Amino acid sequence: MSITAYRQSMKDTSAPRELERRVFQQVTLQLESAGRGEDRQARIHAVSRNRMLWNTLVADLGEEGNLLPVELRANLISLGLWVDRYSGQALQSDRPLAPLVDVNRAIIQGLTDRRPD
Structure with missing residues (x-):
């Protein structure tokens, strides 16, 4: 591997916290x-993908x-369980997706904030 390719791969590799934020x-x-849209398939896909993300997060949080x-782990697991329940309701009764968006935005903000050194 050339030095240029190595440097590019280093730029493309992010810290886990950054990767979580991007996802x-x-x-x-x-x-x-x-x-915002009327596309039922897009709604199902988006809610399912969000549910999968949260289920993965909850599983990771439960690891020893x-x-x-x-x-914090307990609070996030509780939030993940709420996301799962609400997602099912949102798919069955067309409840608004804004509460799921709000929860995710709060997580994104938490992942964006810098930790004290």
């Missing part, structure tokens, strides 16, 4: 778009080796 941003944009503080 939340992508999923949230899909939710916002689906919430997770380094987040216990109280």
